[in-house]
Amino acid sequence: FKDMVAGMMGWQVLLFFSMLSLGVVHGQVSYSIPEELKKGSLIGNIAQDLGLGVDRLRSGKAHIYTGNTDEYIELKRDRGVLLIKDRIDREALCGQTMPCALHFQMILENPMEFFTVTVEITDINDNPPTFERSEMKFEIPESALTGARFVLEKAIDDDVGVNGLSSYALKPSDNFALKTISRSDGTKHVEMVLQKPLDRENHEHISLILTALDGGEPQLSGTMQIVITVLDANDNPPICSKPEYKASVAENAPVGTIITTVRATDKDKGNNGKVTYTVSKSGVASLFTIDANSGLLTLTGNVDYEKRRLYELDVQVSDQGGLSDACKVIVDVTDMNDNPPSINIMSNSNTVSENVKPGTVVTMLNIQDPDSNDNGRVMCVINENIPFAIKSTTNNFFSVVTDSDLDRERASEYNITVTCSDEGVPSLSSSVTLTLQISDVNDNAPVFERSSYEAYIVENNTPGLSIFTVKARDADWNQNARVSYILEDSSVNGVPVFSYVSVSADSGVIHAVRSFDYEQIKDFQFRVKAQDGGSPPLSSNVTVKMVIQDQNDNPPQVLYPVQTGGSVVAEMVPRAADVGYLVTKVVAVDVDSGQNAWLSYKLQKATDRALFEVGLQNGEIRTIRQVNDKDAVKQRLTVIVEDNGQPSRSAAVIVNVAVADSFPEVLSEFTDFTHDKEYNDNLTFYLVLALAVVSFLFITCVVVIISVKIYRWRQSRTLFHSNLPVIPYYPPRYSDTLGTGTLQHVYNYEVCRTTDSRKSDCKFGGAGSQNVLIMDPSSTGTMQRIQSEKSILDEPDSPLEVTPQAVSFREVWMLNCQTIHGLRVFCLN
Ligand SMILES: *[C@@H]1O[C@H](CO)[C@@H](O)[C@H](O)[C@H]1NC(C)=O
Numbered sequence: 001f002k003d004m005v006a007g008m009m010g011w012q013v014l015l016f017f018s019m020l021s022l023g024v025v026h027g028q029v030s031y032s033i034p035e036e037l038k039k040g041s042l043i044g045n046i047a048q049d050l051g052l053g054v055d056r057l058r059s060g061k062a063h064i065y066t067g068n069t070d071e072y073i074e075l076k077r078d079r080g081v082l083l084i085k086d087r088i089d090r091e092a093l094c095g096q097t098m099p100c101a102l103h104f105q106m107i108l109e110n111p112m113e114f115f116t117v118t119v120e121i122t123d124i125n126d127n128p129p130t131f132e133r134s135e136m137k138f139e140i141p142e143s144a145l146t147g148a149r150f151v152l153e154k155a156i157d158d159d160v161g162v163n164g165l166s167s168y169a170l171k172p173s174d175n176f177a178l179k180t181i182s183r184s185d186g187t188k189h190v191e192m193v194l195q196k197p198l199d200r201e202n203h204e205h206i207s208l209i210l211t212a213l214d215g216g217e218p219q220l221s222g223t224m225q226i227v228i229t230v231l232d233a234n235d236n237p238p239i240c241s242k243p244e245y246k247a248s249v250a251e252n253a254p255v256g257t258i259i260t261t262v263r264a265t266d267k268d269k270g271n272n273g274k275v276t277y278t279v280s281k282s283g284v285a286s287l288f289t290i291d292a293n294s295g296l297l298t299l300t301g302n303v304d305y306e307k308r309r310l311y312e313l314d315v316q317v318s319d320q321g322g323l324s325d326a327c328k329v330i331v332d333v334t335d336m337n338d339n340p341p342s343i344n345i346m347s348n349s350n351t352v353s354e355n356v357k358p359g360t361v362v363t364m365l366n367i368q369d370p371d372s373n374d375n376g377r378v379m380c381v382i383n384e385n386i387p388f389a390i391k392s393t394t395n396n397f398f399s400v401v402t403d404s405d406l407d408r409e410r411a412s413e414y415n416i417t418v419t420c421s422d423e424g425v426p427s428l429s430s431s432v433t434l435t436l437q438i439s440d441v442n443d444n445a446p447v448f449e450r451s452s453y454e455a456y457i458v459e460n461n462t463p464g465l466s467i468f469t470v471k472a473r474d475a476d477w478n479q480n481a482r483v484s485y486i487l488e489d490s491s492v493n494g495v496p497v498f499s500y501v502s503v504s505a506d507s508g509v510i511h512a513v514r515s516f517d518y519e520q521i522k523d524f525q526f527r528v529k530a531q532d533g534g535s536p537p538l539s540s541n542v543t544v545k546m547v548i549q550d551q552n553d554n555p556p557q558v559l560y561p562v563q564t565g566g567s568v569v570a571e572m573v574p575r576a577a578d579v580g581y582l583v584t585k586v587v588a589v590d591v592d593s594g595q596n597a598w599l600s601y602k603l604q605k606a607t608d609r610a611l612f613e614v615g616l617q618n619g620e621i622r623t624i625r626q627v628n629d630k631d632a633v634k635q636r637l638t639v640i641v642e643d644n645g646q647p648s649r650s651a652a653v654i655v656n657v658a659v660a661d662s663f664p665e666v667l668s669e670f671t672d673f674t675h676d677k678e679y680n681d682n683l684t685f686y687l688v689l690a691l692a693v694v695s696f697l698f699i700t701c702v703v704v705i706i707s708v709k710i711y712r713w714r715q716s717r718t719l720f721h722s723n724l725p726v727i728p729y730y731p732p733r734y735s736d737t738l739g740t741g742t743l744q745h746v747y748n749y750e751v752c753r754t755t756d757s758r759k760s761d762c763k764f765g766g767a768g769s770q771n772v773l774i775m776d777p778s779s780t781g782t783m784q785r786i787q788s789e790k791s792i793l794d795e796p797d798s799p800l801e802v803t804p805q806a807v808s809f810r811e812v813w814m815l816n817c818q819t820i821h822g823l824r825v826f827c828l829n
């Protein structure tokens with residue numbers, strides 16, 4: 001039917017128009033109806049239109065002939081109208097062909113007539129545009145450039161004309177625009193053009209609605225969903241969550257300590273969004289490592305606040321697509337109190353003088369503690385109970401100063417321990433010990449061991465004898481304590497004290513310079529000064545009292561009866577004298593003292609022992625019986641006066657007693673020497689013999705000495721000419737007579753002295769090396785005093801020479817000059 005309609009179209013159209021213009025044309029009628037009318041709807045009154053009556057239709061048995069096609073229209077003969085028999089869908093009937101008409105015939109019988117009826121079906125907008133698919137999917141990389149085109153499916157609208165598809169719309173239109181392209185064949189197709197780049201990170205899935213619209217009234221539309229999946233491109237670098245990370249780590253933290261975590265994000269997907277972390281390979285890379293995947297930064301080495309307080313790490317984050325970012329990690333190293341203070345001695349005096357003022361700086365110290373804050377704040381103290389203090393001068397500088405006066409004599413050395421500790425918790429400390437010597441200042445004078453000395457010396461001492469020692473101590477040191485002893489100038493009985501004693505400068509030994517005689521001087525005082533070697537020297541002095549002790553060196557001396565040289569004295573005893581008659585009294589003295597001068601008297605020899613006695617204590621000679629006529633006129637008594645010394649000394653005195661009543665009787669008796677003759681002859685013989693022997697010895701000595709002198713003279717001449725080493729000659733010991741006072745013994749000695757008392761060194765000859773020979777054969781004479789001509793001791797002012805000096809050379813032979821019966825027998829001087 002369609003084909004038929006199409007084939008007829010050419011002329012049918014013409015016909016149709018002619019009928020329209022002519023109105024009812026016999027044989028033909030046309031109607032125009034819209035499609036989709038309801039069943040039974042009236043198309044037209046055909047009977048009327050054809051000018052036929054209903055009866056004619058009825059009688060003519062009018063009916064419609066459509067061929068074999070479906071019957072959409074029915075004829076109501078009764079009413080003469082055409083009604084819709086079935087729904088007429090223009091689109092189904094004609095598709096896109098226009099115009100669309102139904103051609104059929106109405107046939108009448110009786111007479112047979114037929115009429116052509118054309119029913120034009122006009123379009124109504126009953127079809128919306130439709131898409132074949134409800135959804136279209138695209139996968140577009142986000143990197144797609146603007147202008148990229150994507151062909152969309154066309155919509156189909158079965159309606160025609162204005163009711164057909166007229167336009168498209170795409171919503172939302174953010175990224176894409178629609179472009180409709182008309183082809184030359186009149187068809188249209190639609191494209192989607194990328195206007196704005198896609199961003200997967202913003203919208204990974206984009207859903208668009210494509211709406212197709214027709215031009216009908218009301219307008220109908222059809223939609224299709226366009227789903228766009230944006231494919232990822234590595235268009236996003238990884239981004240650190242912070243440009244700078246701050247972290248801190250305590251120094252000496254163990255390896256593995258977590259410092260911080262660096263986080264970076266990459267909006268891309270998959271490998272494009274997979275972030276790896278690296279620490280740039282700088283010098284500190286060995287200290288820190290970062291986990292490539294997690295960004296965990298850990299410590300792998302040892303950090304030391306004192307070496308470096310801050311680390312700046314460059315962390316690179318990168319994705320697999322080659323994009324990267326960098327961020328910084330600033331690691332602050334926090335201080336731990338891991339360093340004890342170090343004490344540096346800047347300057348140190350090992351020795352300080354004891355007289356320095358309090359406050360004198362002894363040591364300067366510099367304290368370093370590399371830790372910070374409290375950990376590096378250092379305080380120093382020194383050990384207690386020493387006269388030092390520590391002072392903080394400026395930052396980290398300390399000085400040790402003297403706190404009070406020093407005294408080397410109390411403490412000559414100090415150990416100063418300086419302990420410095422920081423204020424960290426726990427605190428660390430270190431210490432150093434300085435040994436300080438206190439040097440001496442001459443601030444102590446020598447002090448004698450005793451405030452005064454008393455020394456005893458027995459008279460007749462050897463000159464040069466060391467008597468005793470004074471000792472002074474000096475608390476100072478070395479030269480300042482080196483004590484010299486000096487005898488202070490004074491005089492004893494008008495004689496300088498130097499001639500009595502000398503003091504050894506070094507040892508303080510006091511020597512007797514001369515032999516003392518108790519009978520001349522019993523004691524004396526002098527001062528010894530002790531002086532140290534400091535500069536200026538200090539000194540002190542002490543008084544020494546020298547007490548000379550008596551020796552029994554003097555025999556008693558008989559004062560009465562006087563022993564005269566030529567005359568004879570006799571005591572008279574009258575013959576009538578009674579028993580106990582005091583004849584005379586022997587008066588004797590002893591210049592010694594004490595026991596040495598305690599005299600006792602004894603009768604040694606008497607003409608008649610029975611007649612006289614001597615008082616033991618008082619020396620009184622008394623008769624012990626009645627004198628009678630038979631007693632000789634001339635009585636001769638020998639009285640021994642003896643002292644009590646050890647050994648005792650004695651003197652003998654001859655007392656002549658005349659037992660007579662008249663002086664002439666006495667005289668005649670005493671001029672007769674005869675009975676004494678024998679005694680005297682004997683004595684004379686001995687004395688002559690002794691003189692001869694002595695003379696011989698003397699001459700021998702003289703000869704020997706002269707020989708020696710001549711030999712020496714020749715020798716020295718030879719030496720003089722031969723340049724041979726001079727052999728010093730020591731003269732034989734000389735002796736000198738020191739006949740001072742009542743000395744019994746005379747000593748010879750050599751004196752060597754220097755002008756420097758410190759070096760004085762006296763050598764004294766052996767005691768009694770050569771005694772003066774004193775003969776006292778009768779032991780009844782009195783001592784002759786020996787006057788020395790010249791002696792060094794008597795002349796203390798004489799120059800003191802170093803060289804041994806022969807003081808004098810004398811040999812004295814002394815015989816007691818004895819007077820017997822008024823006659824000088826021998827007296828050789
Ligand atoms: C000082 O120390 C030294 C060495 O330890 C020691 O020999 C000395 O006796 C000490 N001195 C004092 C005064 O303590």
Ligand SMILES: *[C@@H]1O[C@H](CO)[C@@H](O)[C@H](O)[C@H]1NC(C)=O
Pocket residue numbers: 488540541542
């Ligand atoms: C001896 O010492 C005393 C004090 O002990 C002093 O007064 C006197 O001046 C000193 N004498 C001499 C001669 O130095």
